[in-house]
Structures are given as structure tokens and as C-alpha cells.
Amino acid sequence: MIGAGIFVLPGEAAGVAGPAAALSFLAGGIIALFTALSASELGTAMPKAGGSYYYVNHALGPAFGSIAGWSNWMGLAFASAFYAIGFGDYIVSWLPWADMMQLSALGFTLEPGQVGGLAAAALFIGVNYVGAKETGRLQNIIVLTLLGILAVFLSAGMFQADMNKMTPFAPNGMDAILPATALIFVSFLGFAKITTVAEEIKNPGRNLPLAVIGSVVIVTVIYVITMVILTSVAAQPLDELGKVAVVEVGRIALGSFGVVMLTFGGLLATASSANASILASSRINFAMGRDRLVSNWLNEIHDRFATPHRSIALTGVLILAFIAYGDIKVLAKAGAVLHLLVYGLLNIALIVMREAPDVNYDPDFRIPLYPWVPIFGAISSFALIAYMDPVEMGLGLGFVVLGLVWYALYARRKVDRQGVLNEQILKLSEPSAPEVLREEAPEPDPGFRVMVALAAPKSEKQLISIASALAKAKGGTVVAVHIVQVPDQTALQAGAASLERLDRSSQLLMEKAKKDAETFGVDIETHNILSHRRFAEIFDAAREQRADKVVVGWGAGSHGSRGRFENALDDLTGALPCDFIVFKDRGFEPSKILLPTAGGPDTDVGAEIVHAMEAEFDAEVTLLHVVRSEDERADGEAFLSKWASKNAFDAADKRVAVGEDAYGEIRRQAEGQTLVVLGATERGLLERLSEGSGVAELAESLEISVILAEQARPRSLKERLFGT
Amino acid sequence: MTEQTAPDTLLQRVIVPLASESDAQKTCQSLLPRIEDSHGEVIFLHVIEKGGGAPDKASVEQMETRAEVLFDKAEAAASARGIPAERRLVYGTDVVETILEAAQNESASSVAFTPRAGNRLVRWLSGDTALRLVTESSIPVIVFPESAEEPDS
Numbered sequence: 001m002i003g004a005g006i007f008v009l010p011g012e013a014a015g016v017a018g019p020a021a022a023l024s025f026l027a028g029g030i031i032a033l034f035t036a037l038s039a040s041e042l043g044t045a046m047p048k049a050g051g052s053y054y055y056v057n058h059a060l061g062p063a064f065g066s067i068a069g070w071s072n073w074m075g076l077a078f079a080s081a082f083y084a085i086g087f088g089d090y091i092v093s094w095l096p097w098a099d100m101m102q103l104s105a106l107g108f109t110l111e112p113g114q115v116g117g118l119a120a121a122a123l124f125i126g127v128n129y130v131g132a133k134e135t136g137r138l139q140n141i142i143v144l145t146l147l148g149i150l151a152v153f154l155s156a157g158m159f160q161a162d163m164n165k166m167t168p169f170a171p172n173g174m175d176a177i178l179p180a181t182a183l184i185f186v187s188f189l190g191f192a193k194i195t196t197v198a199e200e201i202k203n204p205g206r207n208l209p210l211a212v213i214g215s216v217v218i219v220t221v222i223y224v225i226t227m228v229i230l231t232s233v234a235a236q237p238l239d240e241l242g243k244v245a246v247v248e249v250g251r252i253a254l255g256s257f258g259v260v261m262l263t264f265g266g267l268l269a270t271a272s273s274a275n276a277s278i279l280a281s282s283r284i285n286f287a288m289g290r291d292r293l294v295s296n297w298l299n300e301i302h303d304r305f306a307t308p309h310r311s312i313a314l315t316g317v318l319i320l321a322f323i324a325y326g327d328i329k330v331l332a333k334a335g336a337v338l339h340l341l342v343y344g345l346l347n348i349a350l351i352v353m354r355e356a357p358d359v360n361y362d363p364d365f366r367i368p369l370y371p372w373v374p375i376f377g378a379i380s381s382f383a384l385i386a387y388m389d390p391v392e393m394g395l396g397l398g399f400v401v402l403g404l405v406w407y408a409l410y411a412r413r414k415v416d417r418q419g420v421l422n423e424q425i426l427k428l429s430e431p432s433a434p435e436v437l438r439e440e441a442p443e444p445d446p447g448f449r450v451m452v453a454l455a456a457p458k459s460e461k462q463l464i465s466i467a468s469a470l471a472k473a474k475g476g477t478v479v480a481v482h483i484v485q486v487p488d489q490t491a492l493q494a495g496a497a498s499l500e501r502l503d504r505s506s507q508l509l510m511e512k513a514k515k516d517a518e519t520f521g522v523d524i525e526t527h528n529i530l531s532h533r534r535f536a537e538i539f540d541a542a543r544e545q546r547a548d549k550v551v552v553g554w555g556a557g558s559h560g561s562r563g564r565f566e567n568a569l570d571d572l573t574g575a576l577p578c579d580f581i582v583f584k585d586r587g588f589e590p591s592k593i594l595l596p597t598a599g600g601p602d603t604d605v606g607a608e609i610v611h612a613m614e615a616e617f618d619a620e621v622t623l624l625h626v627v628r629s630e631d632e633r634a635d636g637e638a639f640l641s642k643w644a645s646k647n648a649f650d651a652a653d654k655r656v657a658v659g660e661d662a663y664g665e666i667r668r669q670a671e672g673q674t675l676v677v678l679g680a681t682e683r684g685l686l687e688r689l690s691e692g693s694g695v696a697e698l699a700e701s702l703e704i705s706v707i708l709a710e711q712a713r714p715r716s717l718k719e720r721l722f723g724t
Numbered sequence: 725m726t727e728q729t730a731p732d733t734l735l736q737r738v739i740v741p742l743a744s745e746s747d748a749q750k751t752c753q754s755l756l757p758r759i760e761d762s763h764g765e766v767i768f769l770h771v772i773e774k775g776g777g778a779p780d781k782a783s784v785e786q787m788e789t790r791a792e793v794l795f796d797k798a799e800a801a802a803s804a805r806g807i808p809a810e811r812r813l814v815y816g817t818d819v820v821e822t823i824l825e826a827a828q829n830e831s832a833s834s835v836a837f838t839p840r841a842g843n844r845l846v847r848w849l850s851g852d853t854a855l856r857l858v859t860e861s862s863i864p865v866i867v868f869p870e871s872a873e874e875p876d877s
Contacts, residue, residue, distance in 0.1 A: 048785070049783035049784070049785055049786070050783075128781075138778065139778040197779045197780070197783075199784050199785055200774075200775070200779065200780055200783075200784055276779065279779045280779075282782065283783055286782070286783045286785075286786050287783075290785075299786065301744075301782060301786065301787070301790055303744040303745065303746050303747070304743075304744065304840065304842065304846060306743070306744070306773065306781055306782065306787070307781045307782055308781075308782045308786070587808075
């Protein structure tokens with residue numbers, strides 16, 4: 001994204017630093033680059049909506065979070081107001097009757113640029129309020145058009161550049177360079193907006209640093225070259241060319257074509273920057289609401305437009321007010337000051353995350369030269385604030401105070417977590433608290449334990465029935481576990497304190513589970529486990545609970561959206577802590593069970609389940625063995641009767657089916673049955689569910705419920721490496 | 725399967741797109757009694773609109789949370805009538821295309837919805853999903869009028 005700053009601020013910057021303003025842009029780029037590196041690392045570690053604000057709140061706690069949130073939000077509003085006035089100025093430069101747009105009332109005077117800005121801002125806010133669709137293609141077209149316009153302008157300008165115009169290089173002294181940087185720093189805010197939408201980026205581990213760091217480097221180069229060309233082509237100093245100096249230089253370089261092209265470029269850049277800032281501010285609001293720093297009323301999604309309409313409207317009102325206030329330089333610097341505050345805190349947040357022991361912090365991208373990059377990033381960000389005027393410094397300070405007052409009066413009572421920093425300090429003064437909190441501790445000698453991972457009320461009864469039948473067969477205990485997923489930014493301890501409020505449905509679920517298990521006359525224990533990772537937690541819980549068997553549901557609705565459970569299975573990398581029984585629920589009716597077997601160890605787990613059901617539900621069992629051709633039928637029959645007697649299925653109906661496609665044959669034989677129990681004949685059955693294997697397809701395509709069973713297995717190093 | 729009433733094959737496996745909470749409520753109210761009568765099953769579907777490169781309208785996490793609420797309510801309404809229900813959360817840049825694609829993947833017998841009221845301006849601003857669904861679908865689309873009955877409290 002090409003910042004609108006380069007279209008709006010060259011004249012103002014040259015007014016401060018002369019031709020040396022090119023160096024001001026370079027300095028701005030360097031300061032931004034340090035923070036961009038830090039933001040990339042934090043972004044890959046925590047790709048969450050809210051970006052910079054989120055990292056600060058997460059690492060430094062809600063008091064700093066409140067400051068960062070307010071600063072980030074207001075910074076974006078100031079920047080939007082700045083872009084909108086820039087847009088207005090471009091409109092005014094282009095409309096012949098623009099002078100008539102000056103409005104005066106009640107002692108206030110609105111300049112034509114402000115009037116244009118107000119109209120434009122109202123339009124952008126309206127567009128975001130109704131959520132008009134902006135596609136990725138349009139976004140690409142805008143960026144490419146802007147790059148094209150600048151490329152044409154810069155190459156045409158190159159031929160007319162007169163380097164003599166660069167002298168005197170620093171008419172106001174080199175001391176004026178950094179104050180000009182303070183003025184133009186608003187041009188470098190684009191990269192931070194990328195992190196506010198980090199959760200939406202595909203493959204953030206790679207793409208986020210690329211986008212963030214790349215955008216800073218590219219725009220810095222473009223800005224510096226543009227400043228040099230502008231200064232060396234213009235007939236007079238840039239600050240004497242009026243509000244749209246870029247267009248005036250375009251007239252010299254390319255005539256009226258240059259005027260049209262650069263006016264269009266200016267409108268496009270200011271509009272897209274304003275638009276992006278409005279969207280980004282609603283993400284900050286959402287992230288603040290998620291952390292209870294603002295009321296969630298503000299973030300409610302519009303029923304029809306599916307937009308966070310209140311957040312956009314409120315930000316919009318602020319933007320309009322800032323435009324009415326109107327001094328474009330103050331707005332640019334106010335936007336920059338507030339962002340610089342956040343950037344400084346962000347760099348500190350990175351140091352805290354890296355230094356805090358036992359914090360789950362695993363960024364895909366790690367910055368080089370740690371800790372120098374964040375240290376310099378923090379110092380340079382805060383230091384640049386010192387080059388602002390008292391007005392903007394006062395504004396910055398005002399929002400720091402507002403953030404703290406807001407935290408003290410409103411947010412402190414509501415937030416339910418502390419930052420990583422506070423937690424580390426707490427840990428120093430207290431003995432370590434357990435990460436996973438239980439209602440009851442597991443007994444010393446647990447005996448035979450069947451763990452059920454419950455997620456939704458829908459399949460609770462079915463899962464408990466299976467587990468109870470298994471436990472009853474061996475005189476064991478059912479352990480019902482409800483894994484409550486806690487948002488990452490909520491500390492587990494804080495979550496436990498408010499467990500009741502957090503998940504009342506969990507209690508209801510457990511009550512039901514208890515009742516259902518009692519109908520089978522088996523003992524049941526219930527545990528709530530708070531975790532940041534719902535799916536992977538099942539495996540940890542199985543180990544913790546010393547479960548012999550784990551029963552879980554599989555399918556949409558049982559563990560959230562489709563696919564997550566499979567992903568969790570992928571993470572297993574082959575090891576299973578205990579026997580796993582995965583139930584695909586299409587109604588639980590264990591009256592006629594089909595048990596295909598090829599004699600692997602995992603069919604034995606299947607056999608165990610089937611025996612339990614036979615005992616509990618008087619199920620009728622059909623054994624199935626599939627052979628490839630008629631020639632093998634006799635062998636198959638011999639195998640099956642041997643297997644049946646070994647596994648105590650002498651009474652069962654035994655079928656040998658012939659078919660090339662074993663899964664297809666099983667599907668045919670499932671006709672008229674009510675439940676299919678698939679044991680894995682090879683290892684890695686559950687893992688292969690995620691790859692669309694034959695078993696997965698079979699389980700998906702059957703119309704009756706399916707139980708997949710796989711035996712516990714440790715994994716050897718060789719298997720780990722070669723995946724067999 | 726020995727039901728008294730002849731099952732309506734169109735309502736065997738119905739994809740029901742839900743746009744918002746109020747939409748879910750209205751749709752369930754007018755749709756579920758009919759599906760119950762014909763012993764069908766429903767697949768509740770919610771599409772999270774993606775920008776495909778541009779920033780989305782709202783945070784994905786926020787939209788996912790909203791979707792879970794929608795699904796919970798709709799599933800509760802379905803299970804109150806004993807209708808088997810599933811939920812599908814899908815993502816796409818084009819809502820209508822995404823709905824129809826999901827319907828195909830689920831081998832649904834039809835897509836059913838209750839159009840949302842709204843004047844021309846609102847329709848234009850939010851994109852006339854209803855019209856596009858009806859015209860672009862390759863499987864039957866059933867439009868249910870908003871139920872006149874008061875909801876059971």
C-alpha cells in the first residue's frame with residue numbers, strides 16, 4: 001500500500017527541511033523498519049485481529065493495553081482525517097468552482113479542502129458501514145495503478161531533474177530533518193495495518209513478515225526517490241507550490257497528462273488509505289472488546305450488512321470531528337504520535353515475550369540482532385515524539401492519561417487477565433500454579449479408565465453409552481472430560497476463576513453425562529479442562545487421566561468446524577497414548593453390528609468394543625472378511641473362523657465377501673446393519689482420516705454410524721522420521 | 725422407514741443458509757415445521773465472506789464466534805422438533821457461489837431459505853443474495869414465506 005503521505009506532504013516537508021526532506025523520509029523508513037521487524041515476529045507468533053494493540057495488551061497487561069488500544073484507535077482516526085483532507089485538497093485542486101466550497105457558520109470557517117474531506121470521509125464511512133464489497137482484485141488494481149503512476153512520473157521526471165536545485169540541501173540546517181520526519185511519519189503507518197488483519201492472512205508465518213517488512217522497504221525507496229525528483233524538477237521550492245505540489249511538478253514533467261494522472265493518483269492513494277484506516281480501527285475495537293477494554297455493544301455485527309456498524313459509526317463521527325478541526329499538519333502528526341506510542345510499546349512487548357520464561361511463544365519469524373532491533377525500535381519511536389510540536393505531544397500525553405483513567409475507572413473491573421509481564425512478576429512471588437485445573441484430582445490407582453471427550457450436547461449420550469459399555473465390561477470407570485477452549489489472550493487461571501460464567505453449558509453437559517452413565521451402573525468422574533487448544537488437549541488429557549481408552553466424536557459439530565480434529569490428529573505424528581475409539585454419529589443403534597476384519601492388532605480393539613456392546617445391548621454381530629478373488633475364498637473362510645474363535649465370536653454370523661475393492665465391499669455389506677466397527681488393519685488409520693483415505697471415504701459415505709478403533713502405540717524414531 | 729405421510733423428496737436433505745441471528749430465527753420458524761413433516765434432515769450453513777486479498781468487513785474471529793451462536797440456536801430449534809441437523813461453516817469471496825458449492829458437496833436435495841425483507845436500497849447495498857440464489861442454482865431452491873404464526877414461546 002502506497003501511503004497517501006507522499007501525495008499530500010512533500011510541500012509541507014520541504015517547508016521544514018528543504019531538499020533535505022528526502023532524508024526525512026529515509027529516517028522515517030528506518031524507524032519504521034525496526035518496528036516492522038518486531039511487529040512481524042509478534043505477528044507470526046500471534047496472528048490475531050488487532051495487531052499492535054493485541055501484542056501490547058498480551059505482553060504488558062491491560063493498563064498498557066488500554067493506552068495502546070486508545071492510541072491505536074485514535075491514531076487511526078487522526079490519520080483517516082488527515083487522508084480525507086488530503087483527498088479534499090486534491091478534489092479542490094481539480095474543481096474550478098472549488099472556492100465556493102468554503103463554508104462559514106457560527107464563527108467557524110471550513111476550508112474547501114475540509115468540505116471535500118468531510119464529504120469524502122462520510123462516503124468512506126458509509127461504504128464501510130454497509131460493507132460494500134471490496135475485492136482483492138480491486139485492491140491489487142489500486143496498488144498497481146499507483147505504482148504505475150509513480151513509475152511513469154518518476155521516469156519522466158528523471159530526464160528533467162536538475163540536481164542544482166537540490167542546493168542548498170538543508171537551508172534550515174540538518175537539525176530540521178527529524179522534525180520533518182515527525183511530520184511525514186504518517187506516511188509509514190501502512191505496515192501496522194497489515195498486522196491488524198494478521199488473522200486473515202494465508203500462511204502468516206511466511207507472508208506476514210514479507211508483506212510488513214517488504215512494504216516498509218519498498219515505500220521508503222519510493223518516497224526518497226520521489227522527494228528527490230520532486231525537488232529537482234520543480235521550478236521553485238516545493239513549499240511554494242501549494243497543497244498539491246506533486247500535481248504541480250507533474251504538470252512540469254508531463255504537462256496536462258501529468259496533472260490528470262497525479263490528481264487521480266492522489267485521490268486513489270488518500271481514499272484507499274482512509275478506507276484501510278477505518279477498517280483497521282474497527283479491528284482494534286474488536287480486539288479491545290475481546291479483552292473487555294470496551295463494551296462489546298460497540299462491536300456488535302449488523303444483522304443485515306454483517307459489519308461492525310457501531311464501531312465504524314463511532315470512529316466515523318470522530319473522524320468527521322477531526323476533519324472539522326482541520327489543521328492537516330497537526331492531524332498528520334497526531335496520527336503519527338499516537339502510532340509511535342504504540343510502536344514503542346510494541347518493541348517492549350517483544351522483549352517481554354522473548355524474556356518471559358514458560359510462556360507459549362513460538363514465532364515462525366525471529367528478528368535478527370535481538371535485542372538491538374527492538375531496543376532501537378522502542379527508543380527511536382519514543383524519540384521521534386520529541387520532535388513534534390507541543391500540541392501533538394500534549395495530545396499523545398492526553399491519550400496516555402485517558403488510557404490509564406479508562407483502565408482505572410472502566411476496564412480494571414472488567415478485564416479477566418493480566419499481561420505476560422504481570423504474570424511473570426506474580427510467579428516470582430507465588431509458587432507455580434498448575435496450568436490445567438481440575439474439579440477432582442485423579443485417583444492414585446486409577447484402574448481401567450475410559451475417557452470420553454465431550455464437546456457438544458448432541459452426541460453426549462451416544463459417546464457416554466459407548467464408554468459406559470466398555471467400562472462396564474471391565475468393571476472400570478468412565479471419565480467424562482469437557483475441554484473448554486479459552487481464548488488465547490485469557491490466562492488459564494483467570495479463566496478458571498470465571499469458569500461458571502465462562503461455560504455454564506459445560507455443567508449441564510456434565511450433569512447429563514453423569515445421569516446417562518448411571519443408567520449403565522458405571523462410575524463416572526467428570527473433569528473440566530481449560531485449554532487454549534481444544535483438540536490437541538484431548539491427547540494430553542488422555543495421558544493425564546491415565547486413560548486406557550479414549551472415546552471421541554468425529555465430525556462437524558462435535559469438535560467445532562470440520563477439519564480441526566483431523567488437524568489435531570496430524571499433530572500426533574503417529575504416536576497414540578492409548579486406544580482410541582472415534583465415533584461418527586449417525587444415530588446410536590447398536591443392534592446389528594458389522595465388524596470387518598483382516599486380522600490386524602487394531603481389529604482386536606474393535607473386537608473388544610463389539611463384545612462390550614454385545615453384552616450391553618444384545619447386539620447381533622456379523623463378521624466380515626474380504627478376499628480379492630474366488631480362489632481365496634476357502635482360505636478366507638478358514639481365517640475368519642480361526643479369528644472368530646480366537647476372539648470369542650463363535651456365535652457370530654461369518655461372511656466372506658469377494659471383491660477387489662475392500663472398502664466398496666464393506667459398504668455393500670453394511671446394508672441392513674446399524675453400526676460398523678472399523679479397526680485399523682494397518683497403523684495410522686486415524687491419521688489417514690485427514691488425508692481422505694479409503695477408510696475416511698468409507699466412514700463418510702456410509703449412512704449408519706461408524707466406530708473407528710485404533711490401538712495405542714508408541715512411535716519409534718525410525719517411524720517418526722520415515723512415517724511408516 | 726414406514727412413515728404415514730409420503731416424504732417430500734425435495735426436503736430430504738436440505739441446505740439452509742443462515743445469514744444472521746434474526747434470519748436464523750425466521751428461517752427456522754417457517755422451514756422446520758415442513759421439514760419435520762417430511763422427515764428430512766437439515767444442514768445449516770453459514771458463509772463467512774472473505775475479501776480474497778482485501779481486508780474483510782469484520783474480524784474473522786468475530787464472525788466465527790457469531791456463526792457458532794447462529795448454529796447453536798438453529799440446532800436447538802431443529803432438535804426441539806427431532807430433526808437431524810448438522811452445521812457447516814464455510815468461507816468464500818462470493819456468498820452465493822459458496823452456498824451452491826456447499827450444496828453440491830453435501831449432495832443436498834435442495835437449498836431452502838426465507839428471503840429477508842428490505843427495500844430496494846438495502847437490497848442493492850447488501851447484494852441481492854435471494855435473487856442470485858434462485859437464478860444461479862443448479863439444484864432446486866425452495867423459498868419459504870416468512871411464517872405468519874407466532875413463535876412458540
